[in-house]
Amino acid sequence: METFLLLAAESTHLVMKVEKLLSENGIDARIIPLPTEIKASCGLSIKTDFQKIDLISSLLETNNISMEFYKGEKIGFKKTFTLLTF
Secondary structure, three states: OEEEEEEEOOOHHHHHHHHHHHHHOOOOEEEEEOOOOOOOOOOEEEEEEHHHHHHHHHHHHHOOOOOEEEEEEEEOOEEEEEEEOO
16 A cells, blocks of 8 residues: 655645745655546645655645645555545
């Protein structure tokens, strides 16, 4: 089973800004198409390491950035996404 963190936002610009912020802070992240199971007005999301959730949350809070956090799990070909609340 693969577990990962997925970040979703309301705009493409914000997704690109956050991907850059994460990279500048040494966090591997990549922009991917937003899975159809998740509803957001932007068609992009950021996939990154779930273990970095606390660091990412802190970075976004420090920079006054709001995004939705999802825990993604992949078992074989099946993916599930759970909205996380803080």
